[in-house]
Amino acid sequence: MATTAVNLALINPLTLSVPKSPNPSNLRVFILRRSSAASNSVPGLAETPWKTSDARLVLEDGSIWRAKSFGASGTQVGEVVFNTSLTGTSNWRCAETFGDYLAERNIMGVYDVDTRAITRRLRQDGSLKTLKRKPDGVIFSNGPGDPSAVPYAVETVKEILGKVPVFGICMGHQLLGQALGGKTFKMKFGHHGGNHPIRNLRTGHVEISAQNHNYAVDPASLPEGVEVTHVNLNDGSCAGLAYPARNIMSLQYHPEASPGPRDSDYGKCF
Secondary structure (H helix, E strand, O other): OOHHHHHHHHHHHHHHHOOOOOOOOOEEEEEEEOOOOOOOOOOOOOOOOOOOOOOEEEEEEEEEEEEEEEEEEHHHHHHHEOOOOOOOOOOOOOOHHHHHHHHHHOOEEOOOHHHHHHHHHHHHOOOOOHHHHOOOEEEEEOOOHHHHHOOOHHHHHHHHOEEEEEEEHHHHHHHHHHHHHEEEEEEEEEEEEEEEEEOOOOOOOEEEEEEEEEEEEHHHHHHOOEEEEEEEEEEEEEEEEEEEEHHHEOOOOOOOOOOOOOOOOOOOOO
């Protein structure tokens, strides 16, 4: 059945299209389908010297994204998450291809797909639907850029605050600051490195932290009840917040980096 669908798409690509008006409330669940008969040819046509698009990424809004497959074959259902990290997959000691490695572990992979367009779709029109999963808590993770440039993210944060415990890291910390009514500002140089000293104002302890950001939360703009828990000892900027009444905590730096090596291990606190 999957092979038939792929062949039909190759003969008449207009049968697969991206809807112009997606439903913004249903975007993140996806179906990834790869034909088990990964052939480079269509019946009745000459064989092509390149690999054809034999996989489809289907979002819940009905949009379909063509891709080429490697690894295992089949259909998988899950959630699309975009990540700016890059990890190398080649090593001089490897004894098999990356595709063979994934296939042996029943993991599907795709490439030659417009990841920028998919990211824009998820970022602009997607909805987290987080609370429907009844989580024990929500983490707003780190990320690049100016938090003031993503007002839609601030609105999403506002919808979650007070409903479940929330922990923010780096840009997540800045989004929380704005969602609570505070302001952020661009720093003169920013903080970049793995040796920034941070004072925990609750304990008095000094932690060595990893940081990589150009914006900070203005503590003077925060409403009553929001506590500054950490400060950067180099310039006195806000490095952590807490709002106990609403089970909120955030850090400007990266506790998961642990350059101390375990100075900033706050996982157990969350």
